Amino acid sequence: MQQMYxxxxxxxxxxxxxxxxxxxxxxxGEVGNPRCGDVxxxxxxxxxNEVIRDVKFETFGCAAAIATSSMATEMVKGLTIDxxxxxxxxEVAKELGGLPPEKLHCSLLAxxxxxxxxxxxxxxxxxxxxxxxxxxVSCGACCEFEEEEAFIAETSRVAD
Numbered sequence: 199m200q201q202m203y204x205x206x207x208x209x210x211x212x213x214x215x216x217x218x219x220x221x222x223x224x225x226x227g228e229v230g231n232p233r234c235g236d237v238x239x240x241x242x243x244x245x246x247n248e249v250i251r252d253v254k255f256e257t258f259g260c261a262a263a264i265a266t267s268s269m270a271t272e273m274v275k276g277l278t279i280d281x282x283x284x285x286x287x288x289e290v291a292k293e294l295g296g297l298p299p300e301k302l303h304c305s306l307l308a309x310x311x312x313x314x315x316x317x318x319x320x321x322x323x324x325x326x327x328x329x330x331x332x333x334x335v336s337c338g339a340c341c342e343f344e345e346e347e348a349f350i351a352e353t354s355r356v357a358d
Contacts, residue, residue, distance in 0.1 A: 210265035225319025
């Protein structure tokens with residue numbers, strides 16, 4: 199892996215926190231970027247006071263996509279839904295010690311996956327069920343398919 203990532207990003211990629219799913223999730227959000235192939239899915243377990251008790255993620259993508267998913271889940275655990283919605287992609291990137299400019303779209307995917315999970319939670323809670331296809335976040339021409347292929351080959355455990 200190129201040294202385009204700092205040690206904290208590499209740690210969150212190699213040792214992701216909160217990986218997996220929640221079978222009885224209160225909210226599920228999935229977003230993807232068809233251009234580069236990054237797909238994130240976030241699961242929320244929310245208590246009666248709208249505090250996020252647990253949060254898990256499944257992400258298919260590059261090192262930055264995995265790291266930002268992991269960091270975002272760490273940041274929202276224990277927060278209320280409203281507090282979690284105030285977290286921005288830039289805050290996620292900052293908590294990771296920064297991302298290369300061409301990888302900031304990954305932090306945006308993490309923010310959007312969280313927002314989608316909250317929207318799904320609120321729909322379920324209100325009894326309104328509406329299908330929304332996964333979002334797409336444009337990342338321009340920045341995607342490095344070779345990096346994603348290396349990730350799949352070396353750490354398929356995370357892409358489950």
